[in-house]
Amino acid sequence: MDEEGTRRPGRRGAMALGAGLLLGGTPAARAIATADVPPPRYTPESGARLRVLRPARFIEPDEAIFNANTRRFTARTGIEVRVDYVNWDDMPVQVAVAYNTGQGADVIIGFGADPHLYAEKVTELTDLAEYLGAKYGGWYDLAQVYGRKHRSNAWLGLPMGGTTGPVVYRTSWVREAGFDAIPGDLGRFLELCRVLKRIGHPCGFALSHAPGDAPGYANWLLWSHGASLVDEEGKVTLDSPATARALDYAKAMQDTMVPGTMSWNGASNNRAFVAGEIGLTQNGVSIYYSAKTSKDPAQNAVAADTEHAEMPRGVAPKAPETALTLNAMVPRHTRVPQAAKEYLRFMMEAEQYDPWLSGCLGYWSQPLKAYAESAVWSSDPKLAVYRDAMDTPFYEGFRGPISAATGAVAENWIVVDMFARVATGQQSPADSMRDAQRAARRWYKA
Missing domain, CATH: 3.40.190.10 (Periplasmic binding protein-like II)
Incomplete structure (x- = not known):
């Protein structure tokens, strides 16, 4: 299956590619409202290279635009990134192997409760999550449930999107x-x-x-x-x-x-x-x-x-309904945590994220509230039911705390x-x- 995307030199090109992949024509790009918030200062490690592990796509633009955004990151930073796509059925095993052996990917994009299964083996992402929340209108409740440690402000994972099932x-x-x-x-x-x-x-x-x-x-x-x-x-x-x-x-x-x-x-x-x-x-x-x-x-x-x-x-x-949530983690075993955090920050910024959201037709609906105004949601009335996928009180393990037990019961x-x-x-x-x-x-x- 085609993994190729098109490198986009700036925001206007990025918006155009995402819009161009929409159903039924190309809606006008709509600026995402953001707050003026300084980003965290990450200093990528000298000679850093990143390996990213994530679930395979169900629709082609998911992978194509994700890869294109990754190449933009390499062009901006000089950091080479390899993205490995894994069948959904195989993801739990791949994630478990990485954490239990203490080696492998530097960024693991698993599912909902995964950071809570391996809470002692992930790098805290609180600074990054607080920055993104402040800039992009706050996190939906489901993102907070899966991202934060129970009854804590510490973020163990960084939710990137959720797919719901109407x-x-x-x-x-x-x-x-x-x-x-x-x-x-x-x-x-x-x-x-x-x-x-x-x-x-x-x-x-x-x-x-x-x-x-x-x-x-x-x-x-x-x-x-x-x-x-x-x-x-x-x-x-x-x-x-x-x-x-x-x-x-x-x-x-x-x-x-x-x-x-x-x-x-x-x-x-x-x-x-x-x-x-x-x-x-x-x-x-x-x-x-x-x-x-x-x-x-x-x-x-x-x-x-x-x-x-x-x-x-x-x-x-x-x-x-809940949303099957992509949840990014930075394992403690990585030797390049600063580069890994900068990669996640880059991928969640509007220049990259909105084209990905739009190109996926909202298959991965946004975890950050500002992206609810993305042009994708007005491009086709048949997509409307997917817009608020992560604005829900329901989650795996509802009504209790997210924990390792939650993930184990699901797995x-x-x-x-x-x-x-x-x-x-x-x-x-x-x-x-x-x-x-x-x-x-x-x-x-x-």
């Missing part, structure tokens, strides 16, 4: 099912999915070990029924009447789905949707992007018939597997709930 659906098929829009009521949503299956356009949601997709669906099931992994103090609360209701609902939803969802990977629902095998799923912007930018007129027609909406709220006060698929066992008929809701409660407790007591 409903992605075929407008004509939902109308054929008798619905003008996606209902916010859980009972009506289930009825919609039942009718879609009856008319040959079933839904599809992953309860496999598909990164991003499966946790997003499982957490939605929990939160929309008022359940959570833990309470505010970190006590495991999976064994509850609310979780039981969520498990019953998951079983009913599974009966409406296309066959095979239990073996889906991270790209399976994308492929099923664009192939017309399903009429509704939960996903980031990648499905719409790939169909819209395809050279196949049939795929363009799919994009024209595609729309996005919040997942039904159920009893939740806001859309019960061991405890919540996802709890739902999968019930959805497939392997266990009753009561038994699966108790098993998940015990499994989560082991990590929270460790």
